[in-house]
Amino acid sequence: xxxxxxxxxxxxxxxxxxxxGVDLDIQDGExxxxxxxxxxxxxxxxxxxxxxxxxxxxxxxxDGDDVTHKVPSERELSMxxxxxxxxxxxxxxxxxxxxxxxxxxxxxxxAEKVTLAADTLxxxxxxxxxxxxxxxxxxxxxAIGRAIVRKPKGFLFDEPLSNLDASLxxxxxFEIARLHKSLASTMVYVTHDQVEAMTLADRIxxxxxxxxxxVGTPRDLYENPxxxxxxxxxxxxxxxxxxxxxxxxxxxLAGGGGGALPNASQIGAVQLGARPEHMGVVxxxxxxxxxxxxxxxxxxxxxxxxxDCGPLGLMTVxxxxxxxxxxxxxxxxxFDISRxxxxxxxxxxx
Numbered sequence: 001x002x003x004x005x006x007x008x009x010x011x012x013x014x015x016x017x018x019x020x021g022v023d024l025d026i027q028d029g030e031x032x033x034x035x036x037x038x039x040x041x042x043x044x045x046x047x048x049x050x051x052x053x054x055x056x057x058x059x060x061x062x063d064g065d066d067v068t069h070k071v072p073s074e075r076e077l078s079m080x081x082x083x084x085x086x087x088x089x090x091x092x093x094x095x096x097x098x099x100x101x102x103x104x105x106x107x108x109x110x111a112e113k114v115t116l117a118a119d120t121l122x123x124x125x126x127x128x129x130x131x132x133x134x135x136x137x138x139x140x141x142x143a144i145g146r147a148i149v150r151k152p153k154g155f156l157f158d159e160p161l162s163n164l165d166a167s168l169x170x171x172x173x174f175e176i177a178r179l180h181k182s183l184a185s186t187m188v189y190v191t192h193d194q195v196e197a198m199t200l201a202d203r204i205x206x207x208x209x210x211x212x213x214x215v216g217t218p219r220d221l222y223e224n225p226x227x228x229x230x231x232x233x234x235x236x237x238x239x240x241x242x243x244x245x246x247x248x249x250x251x252x253l254a255g256g257g258g259g260a261l262p263n264a265s266q267i268g269a270v271q272l273g274a275r276p277e278h279m280g281v282v283x284x285x286x287x288x289x290x291x292x293x294x295x296x297x298x299x300x301x302x303x304x305x306x307x308d309c310g311p312l313g314l315m316t317v318x319x320x321x322x323x324x325x326x327x328x329x330x331x332x333x334x335f336d337i338s339r340x341x342x343x344x345x346x347x348x349x350x
Contacts, residue, residue, distance in 0.1 A: 001063045002153035002186030003028045004049060009058035011044055011210075018044055020210040021058070028063075031180050031187040035197040036207035036233070042190045043158055045207070049188060050079050050156050062153060078147030079156040082163060084139045086131040086146075093118070093127035096145040113149040120182060121145050121175070137168040141175065154186035161196065173199055194234060198222070206230050228271065228347040237276050237304060239341070242312040244272040251342070255311035257288040262337050269342035269350050276318035278339040281305065281326065287334030291315060296327040307333060 004026040011019035019041050026032050034042035047053040049060060051072035060068045067075050086095050096117060097110040105113075118124045121141045131139055140160055147155055157176075161169045177200055180187055191197055197204050198218045206213045206221065206229070214221060214230045225231035225239075232238045243254040246267050252258040253272070261267070284290045291309035298321065305317045305326055315333060344350045 001028050003061075003063055004154060004186065004188065005059075005061040005064075006045075006049070007059040007061065009045075009048060009060060010056045011041070011048060011053060012056040018210050019048070019056075022210075022212055024205060024212065024215065026186060026188065028186055029184050030202045031189065031200060032203055032205060033189045033191060033197045033201040034205050034207060035191055035194060036213075038192065039209075040207040041210040042192075042207050044210075046156055046158055046188060046190045050077055051075050052079075076153040077156055078150050078152040078154075079158065080140075080143050080147050080160050082159040084131070084143045084163075086139060086142060088131055091128050091130060092123060092134070092142050092145075095131065095142055096123075096127075096149055099146060099150055110149075113151075114145075117145040117148040120148065120179065135168070136164045137172055137175075140164065140172060144176075144179065148183070152185075154188065157187065157189040159191055160189075161191070161193075169193075169196075176200060194236060198234070204234075206233060224349075225273075225341065226349050228273075228343050231273050231341055231343070235275055237316045237318070239273045239275050240279070240315045241271050241273050241343075242309075242315075244269060244342075246342075253289055253312060255289070255309075259288055259335065259337050261342075262340060266342040266350055268344055270345050271343040271347075273341035273343065274315075274335050275339065276304070276316045278336040279315065279317045280334045280336070281317060281319060281323075282332040282334045284330050284332045287332035289315075290330060290332050292330050293326040293328060296325045298325065305331075307331065309333070 006022050006024040009019060009022050036042050044053055048055050055068050059066055093114050097114045100110045118127055123141055123145060161172050173196060201218055203215060203217055204221055205215050208229055214226045221230055221234045244251050246269050249261050250258055251261055289309050289312055291307035293305050293307050295306045297304040301321045303319045303321055303323055307315045307317055309315050342350050
């Protein structure tokens with residue numbers, strides 16, 4: 001079992017509060033990802049769970065037991081750091097079994113657990129090599145293997161892929177997803193990369209300034225963001241926001257244009273959000289607004305068009321890569337009315 005419960009946890013550094021009363025229940029076997037901008041408190045919160053940072057107020061429970069004031073070695077959790085933190089003079093096998101050796105495990109037990117972990121992570125042929133002879137992705141797998149052999153109640157990952165190049169990150173995302181399925185263990189994972197969050201997580205915790213903005217599945221956060229921050233943080237390119245007003249069953253954009261409200265509850269909105277893929281390019285005057293395409297970026301499968309819509313600002317529109325380059329042209333933008341998002345003056349969804 002590996003359920004983790006955070007109850008009104010706070011972290012203060014002197015008079016500065018960096019974690020502001022976080023409540024969160026993580027179920028046994030879940031892969032939870034903390035995501036947010038730099039300085040939002042995600043790594044601090046992970047280190048509090050690990051016991052590497054003291055909890056100023058509140059409680060941390062592991063399987064119902066209060067571990068708030070226990071040292072890391074008493075929490076039955078394994079942590080994988082951004083830096084691999086491998087011993088350069090030890091072989092891969094020795095690195096993976098080091099924690100067991102210091103805990104007094106027998107050579108036979110160490111060999112058995114290291115062999116199983118190496119097989120899971122496809123490291124068997126590298127057990128006699130030194131870390132300097134491995135690629136970045138292989139070193140990270142060794143660091144994960146070192147955590148696996150302890151058979152912890154949960155794994156904590158602190159931006160484990162940030163030191164890898166783009167292609168290796170893709171490979172390691174697959175490895176971590178596969179590992180989670182095979183181990184069925186609780187994993188708490190910190191990243192600033194929303195692609196990692198969207199592709200790996202059972203649930204995502206979006207943090208800002210030491211507070212939780214929203215918790216939900218990747219689909220929940222993408223389709224039903226509860227505030228402007230989540231709406232723009234989740235999704236790439238980010239959601240377009242534009243000023244609007246509502247009147248009866250209609251919405252109106254600044255500078256003209258508008259349409260029917262998809263839901264009467266949107267009354268009182270002052271901002272409209274539309275994702276780039278929920279806006280289409282049409283002839284001028286045939287959509288909700290017009291603009292001039294400043295830049296068209298060709299990415300193969302997609303085009304990203306950056307359209308200056310005057311008082312509405314710069315809009316990003318996503319079209320198929322088979323469409324034509326529109327740079328310099330005046331176009332109309334037609335919204336998928338059923339996929340729009342509306343926000344009030346307090347930046348909350350309405």
